[in-house]
Amino acid sequence: MKIDLKQLTASHHASIPFDETIDLRNETLYGAKPFQSPVQISGEVTNESGVLRLKGMIKTIYSTACARCLKPLDILLTAEADAVLTDDPEAEEEDDLFVLTGDSVDPADVLVPALILQVQMTYLCKEDCKGLCPHCGADRNVTDCDCEKKQIDPRFAALRALLDSDKGED
Numbered sequence: 001m002k003i004d005l006k007q008l009t010a011s012h013h014a015s016i017p018f019d020e021t022i023d024l025r026n027e028t029l030y031g032a033k034p035f036q037s038p039v040q041i042s043g044e045v046t047n048e049s050g051v052l053r054l055k056g057m058i059k060t061i062y063s064t065a066c067a068r069c070l071k072p073l074d075i076l077l078t079a080e081a082d083a084v085l086t087d088d089p090e091a092e093e094e095d096d097l098f099v100l101t102g103d104s105v106d107p108a109d110v111l112v113p114a115l116i117l118q119v120q121m122t123y124l125c126k127e128d129c130k131g132l133c134p135h136c137g138a139d140r141n142v143t144d145c146d147c148e149k150k151q152i153d154p155r156f157a158a159l160r161a162l163l164d165s166d167k168g169e170d
Contacts, residue, residue: 068131
């Protein structure tokens with residue numbers, strides 16, 4: 001949804017609200033497509049004494065997996081943005097500025113990057129998630145596996161054999 005900014009520049013205290021659902025199903029992040037739910041954006045573009053400003057919020061469900069046990073997770077993800085709109089290409093260095101390329105702005109161009117910045121590298125199903133057994137792959141949250149608790153590096157197997165033979169002589 002493009003908002004025509006010519007309507008705002010005519011008055012020094014005008015605003016144009018927006019509220020729409022956008023589709024980010026094809027957006028790839030960390031090798032997956034986590035935005036399978038609709039993405040809701042809302043807010044307004046205002047002219048405050050000649051300064052154009054976009055204030056808005058974006059919200060969706062982020063589909064991912066637990067970093068330890070791989071259980072599917074749906075995380076409610078929200079972000080807010082408050083950006084001054086400018087047509088000065090030199091202003092890209094500032095965090096709270098959005099550089100316009102024409103006489104209109106798409107609120108998604110400002111809000112989607114704010115949403116992506118909210119995504120964490122990893123999520124856990126619960127803080128004390130035990131994860132998967134590295135040997136048999138069993139989910140340690142559900143069952144205890146019979147794998148040896150203390151695995152020996154194969155390069156040290158000969159030393160282990162010596163230790164075991166010492167125990168037998170006592």
